[in-house]
Amino acid sequence: MRQALLIVDVQSTFSPSEKLVDGIRVLAAHLPAIASIELHDEQVTPFQRQLGWHPAQDDAALVEADKVFVKHGYGQTAEALAYLKGLEVERVLVCGLQTETCVLAAGFALFDAGLCPTLVTDLTMGSSLDRSGQLGIALWKHHFGQVTTAAEVLAGLKG
Template sequence: MRQVLLIVDVQSTFSPPEWLVDGVRALSERIVTIASVELHDEQVTPFAQQLGWHPAAEDESLVEADKVFVKHGYGQTAETIEYIKQLGVERVLVCGLQTETCVLAAGFALFDAGLMPTLVTDLTVGSSLDRSGRLGIDLWKHHFRQVTTRAEVLAELDA
């Protein structure tokens, strides 16, 4: 199956747990990988004005990727989605931080673009509201149905 891994916001700003970074790295070494990094630009997304906090203005992905896209808010950029579409993949594996916000937003963007977003459930962490990611995983299953685990993906790659 032609697929790509989309890593959502695994960057220092959001203090990802080491197990997540290590797990994403192990998978990214085996598959074409794209990463998004969320940077602050108050002129684009008014985090400070509306929420009283904001991501860093400079940061980088903690996992090496074949291509990295900068975003200024919850959703993926049109450029990111277009790049993925041009790859002609059958499935987009999604992992990363804030399962019920930024990761879920990636799922909606991918789905709306006609792609098949598939959440890697054991490579995602929720926001401070739900660090387990359970809420985001349940929302993902409800909206997109497609979920997998790192072990399942690795077994498919080894087959």
């Protein structure tokens, strides 16, 4: 199966665990991988005005990827979606931070772009509302159905 990995917002701003970063690195070494990072631009997305906080204005992806796309808000950029579509993959594996917000938003964007989003449940972490990510995983299953684990993906690559 042709697949790619989308790494959502694994950057210092959101304090990912070392275990999460290491796990994503292992998977990214075996697949075409792109990453998104969320940077603050109040003129684009009013985080400070509406929520009283904002991501950093400068940050970097903590996992090496073939390409990194900067976004200003929850969703993925048109450029990132076009890049993934250009890879002609059968599914896009999604992992990263803020399972019930930015990761879920990535799922909607991928789905709306005609791609097949699949959440890697053990390589995601929720927001401060639910660090376990279980709320986001439940929402993902409800909306997209497709979930997997890193071990299942790696086993499929060997088989």
